[in-house]
Amino acid sequence: GQNIDQPTEMTATEGAIVQINCTYQTSGFNGLFWYQQHAGEAPTFLSYNVLDGLEEKGRFSSFLSRSKGYSYLLLKELQMKDSASYLCAVNQAGTALIFGKGTTLSVSS
């Protein structure tokens, strides 16, 4: 079977750092994606990890541990515009991306 877990909601303040965790159990793992989605809009690509370790891209970083079935997305210097849903998705080899239910992040001033 396949299971992807991430927290439902998180809150943070402007300028802070927030870490969104994702744990997964899938067959045929072929990489993990993070997407950002604002309400009513299409998801947009943030990061991709296929090997263990940290990938950094500006204010956003993503980490993967394949042995632990674990990833996190780190957002630094939070801004109000970062209020959105963050989707963890596992690339199941030979099929499609399987998404978690998403984490809604609310950033307050």
Added chain:
Amino acid sequence: DADVTQTPRNRITKTGKRIMLECSQTKGHDRMYWYRQDPGLGLRLIYYSFDVKDINKGEISDGYSVSRQAQAKFSLSLESAIPNQTALYFCATMGQEPNGYTFGSGTRLTVV
């Protein structure tokens, strides 16, 4: 023009009606996907296709059918719509893995 275009953007239909959601892409990608999104349930895979002759069921294919008319076109049909098919539907394409999916803008479907 958008790389992945979904039509219509919004649709209200009655229970029992047949409806088709269309998706076309200019990315030249072979792999295309249909998902539905419901509040609290995330994106769930309905069907996917790796080329014109390849169609595969996803997690929640019951009540849906698809047609891959060409490399660039992948349509989703609801043969007899029911209210619990009310959702936001996304089409996506995929090229090389590091770039992930390219999503369409979505179709908001309401079945009354």
